[in-house]
Each structure stands twice: as structure tokens, then as C-alpha cells.
């Protein structure tokens with residue numbers, strides 16, 4: 296099979312696609328590229344049709360009309376090069392002897408051949424897919440692996456440190472959660488489609504990995520809906536999924552087959568927030584069941600536990616999480632524990648100690664009231680206060696990224712629609728989350744992922760700030776009614792600085808080295824546009840549009 300379609304997809308088509316495409320056209324093209332690799336006549340034929348369809352979609356300009364000028368907005372993220380570029384975390388924690396699954400995130404035109412020098416003997420790399428599977432080494436220690444990716448267009452390499460120990464979640468989790476799209480009507484088919492889209496859209500190539508089911512997969516006691524009613528547990532007390540999730544194991548297997556991971560949700564109370572079956576008095580059995588199904592993450596949502604807790608003391612707030620933290624740590628697979636209790640009792644101070652890998656610091660972002668600023672700002676400002684408690688293994692969680700086509704949490708049945716955030720606000724959102732080393736979970740509709748949203752979510756240099764191995768959350772440098780400045784120390788000695796204009800008028804924002812605790816010549820790099828801005832001696836200034844952001848990396852000159 297010739298390379299022509301692949302070339303086309305990588306250059307002119309990709310540019311066009313950036314302007315006009317839908318996820319579907321992108322996925323046709325991508326799948327076509329992948330199948331063309333296989334050299335099998337039937338799939339190649341089918342995919343020739345895929346390519347034709349994709350081109351027709353582009354030519355007919357099928358586009359999602361984004362709110363408030365998104366369609367005409369500047370796409371800040373440059374198109375990734377045709378040559379391979381390896382992304383994702385540089386450090387990865389796993390418990391000894393546990394099942395291992397990691398797909399090397401890598402952009403560029405496929406086929407790409409992967410290799411991994413010094414990979415521990417208990418692990419195996421599929422050179423074509425870049426998926427590493429097997430069992431983590433039994434011995435505690437650090438294993439420094441040299442990853443490489445080679446294609447007809449070039450090559451790339453990256454050091455990947457596997458740390459076998461007791462701590463997982465050494466960098467913030469990245470993925471998708473269904474809540475703000477599907478609410479109480481989520482189905483296995485929706486989740487499967489989201490996983491497929493994470494793969495096909497290229498999101499997984501930037502490091503998005505977890506595909507998480509939120510509330511409403513279990514039975515709803517007392518429900519009149521035949522799909523949700525029936526006994527919540529079997530005779531042995533095992534929790535039962537509702538009829539919309541006919542085969543949990545099969546769903547998780549599918550997600551794993553793509554090299555992705557999967558998350559599930561429950562509550563320590565008798566009922567979840569949406570009044571579905573919770574895990575009260577079944578904690579260990581339910582956790583074992585989740586592990587047997589193959590889940591890799593558990594969101595543990597306080598909800599009706601309020602009726603069980605005898606008071607609001609720290610010990611009472613901690614009790615259910617301490618219990619689940621110990622259970623999860625004793626499972627025979629790595630399960631990330633995402634604590635959700637909205638910041639009660641200053642959870643950031645003790646979330647890690649009770650076994651959490653992340654903890655929500657606020658109420659639901661989708662319910663946050665915007666005043667002069669949209670809701671994500673107030674959540675971001677609150678979360679930014681707790682920077683010193685975040686670090687490898689435990690992260691402040693300000694909730695999901697609500698952009699693209701997303702549902703309204705106040706009117707859950709009204710259907711998903713385009714975000715009302717301006718393009719500038721969306722860049723501000725993603726910049727703030729990355730500077731705060733927040734878990735990056737998109738919660739819009741993966742099947743309707745448009746090109747602008749992908750450009751916001753899929754900027755490798757922005758994501759690198761979030762995933763930096765040092766694991767520092769940004770410190771607040773300035774907070775006034777007009778300006779917000781965050782600065783995050785990075786592993787290579789550079790400093791990521793976010794300058795946020797909070798006003799509705801253009802504004803010049805200036806930051807002095809003395810504000811940042813640095814000195815000397817600094818090379819400034821525009822992280823979104825991925826180009827160097829020059830050298831600066833004592834101060835950095837920029838003009839920002841209404842609610843605009845600039846994210847710069849200041850690299851001490853001698854460090855280059």
C-alpha cells in the first residue's frame with residue numbers, strides 16, 4: 296500500500312482539518328492510516344471509503360459552530376510534525392508485581408516503530424502499537440527506560456523512569472470522565488465510544504489515558520425504570536451493574552485493548568449522589584469486584600455518607616477514605632483513588648495520608664456560579680491556594696475540563712451543547728489547570744470533539760507543564776481583581792508562568808523577576824504557540840485580550 300494517503304493526512308489535510316473538521320472525519324483518516332499499515336485488502340478497501348468520506352466531509356465544511364467566535368479563533372497549538380514525537384509523563388509509579396499497562400503517547404504519522412531499551416524483563420513492548428504490558432518488577436527500585444519511536448518521517452526518544460514502589464500517580468492523571476456529558480443516562484456504549492474516540496482523535500497520543508465511568512452505572516434502588524431497577528446486589532452481596540452496562544469486564548477489556556485505562560465510581564454511603572447503589576458496608580467486596588472487572592481508578596464520592604458520619608470532625612471526615620485507601624492499597628492491581636468530598640475538613644491537608652491520589656478541593660465546577668467571570672475561575676482561584684499540598688502521588692483536583700460539546704449540570708436532560716466560554720477563556724482554563732498540576736480530565740462529549748477543542752486539550756508543551764516530573768503545583772504570584780499570575784517550578788530549572796487578564800478589556804500585564812524569585816537573563820518561550828520569544832533581563836510584559844492568558848516558560852540562559 297502506497298504512502299500517499301498518509302502524506303496527505305499529515306500535511307495539507309491536517310491543516311484543513313484544523314479549520315473545518317469534525318472528530319469523525321479525523322477518526323476516519325486516522326483509522327484509515329492505521330489499517331493501511333495492516334496491508335489487509337478488505338480493511339484497506341473499507342478505509343479507502345473512509346478517506347473518501349473524510350475528504351467529502353471536509354470539503355462540505357461540516358463543522359461544529361462554536362460559541363462566541365470559536366470557529367474563527369486563533370488555533371494556538373501548532374500542528375504536530377509528521378515525524379514521531381513522544382509525549383506523556385517522564386516518570387511513572389507502579390506497585391511491585393502488579394499488572395502493567397502503558398501506551399506510549401506519540402504523535403506523528405503511523406506506521407511508527409517503537410523500542411524501549413532497558414525495559415525490565417517482566418515487561419513487553421508491542422513495537423507496532425507502542426503498548427507496554429506485563430507485570431511490574433517484583434523489586435522496588437527505579438528503572439530508567441529509553442523509549443524511541445521511528446517512522447519514515449523521522450524519530451524521537453524520551454527517557455521514561457518506571458518507579459516500582461508503594462506510590463502510584465507520580466504525575467496527575469489524564470483522561471475523560473462521562474459525568475458532564477451523560478449524567479444519569481450513561482451507557483456502556485457511550486463509554487466504549489469515548490474510548491474509541493480518545494484513540495482515534497489522537498487525544499491518547501498526548502497522554503490522555505483514563506476513560507472513567509462516573510455515577511449511575513449501578514442499580515437505582517426503588518427506580519421505576521426497568522433498565523435501572525431490580526436487586527442492587529446478588530445473593531452473595533456482589534454489586535450489580537444496571538442493564539445499560541451488560542458486561543463490565545468486556546467494556547474494560549476493550550478499553551485496555553487500546554492501551555488505555557478505565558475508572559469507576561462509587562460512594563462510601565448507602566447511595567451515590569444520584570441515588571444509585573453505594574458501597575456502604577460492602578467496601579472491600581466492591582473494591583475487589585472493581586479490580587476483578589479490571590478498573591484502574593476509583594472515584595469515591597461522599598454523597599449519602601453524610602447520614603452515616605456521626606459528626607463533622609476531621610476523624611469522621613477521614614474515616615471512609617482511610618478505610619477505602621487501605622483496601623485499595625491492598626488490591627492486586629494498581630487502582631488510583633480519586634477522593635471526592637468537595638474539600639471538606641481541608642482535605643488537601645490529609646488526602647494523601649489516608650490513601651488518596653487526588654482530592655477534589657471544591658464543589659462541582661459545573662454548578663459553580665459565574666459572576667463577572669465564568670465559574671472555572673473561582674474554582675481555579677480556590678484550588679490555587681493549596682499548592683503546597685500537591686506533589687507526586689497526591690494532587691489537588693479542581694474538577695473536570697468543561698469545554699467542547701458539554702452538558703449543563705443544572706439541566707442534565709437538556710442535552711449537550713457548545714461551551715459558552717470564549718476561546719481566550721478556554722486557553723486560560725487549560726493553562727490554569729496545567730500550572731496547578733491538576734488531573735486533566737475532559738468531560739465534554741468525546742464523540743463530538745471538534746478541532747478547536749482538540750487544539751486546547753492537545754498541546755504537548757502545555758501538558759508537559761502539568762506532567763512535569765518535579766510535581767510542583769504553581770504558586771500564586773499576584774491576585775487582584777484584574778490580574779492573576781501563577782508560577783510553577785519545573786524539573787529542568789525553568790519556571791512556567793501564567794499571566795491571566797481577568798478584565799473584559801485588553802490589558803498589559805508585567806511581571807518582575809523579583810516577583811518570581813529569579814534573576815539573570817531568561818529565555819522566554821511561548822508555550823501555547825511553541826516558539827521562543829527572546830531573552831529578557833529583569834521583567835516580562837505582555838498585552839492580553841479580555842480574559843486572555845499568556846503561558847511562558849522562563850529558562851535561565853546558562854541552563855540552555
Ligand code: GLA
Pocket residue numbers: 474509510567568569596635658659
Ligand atoms: C457529585 C460529584 C460529581 C459527580 C456527581 C455524580 O456531585 O461531585 O463530580 O460525580 O456527584 O452524581
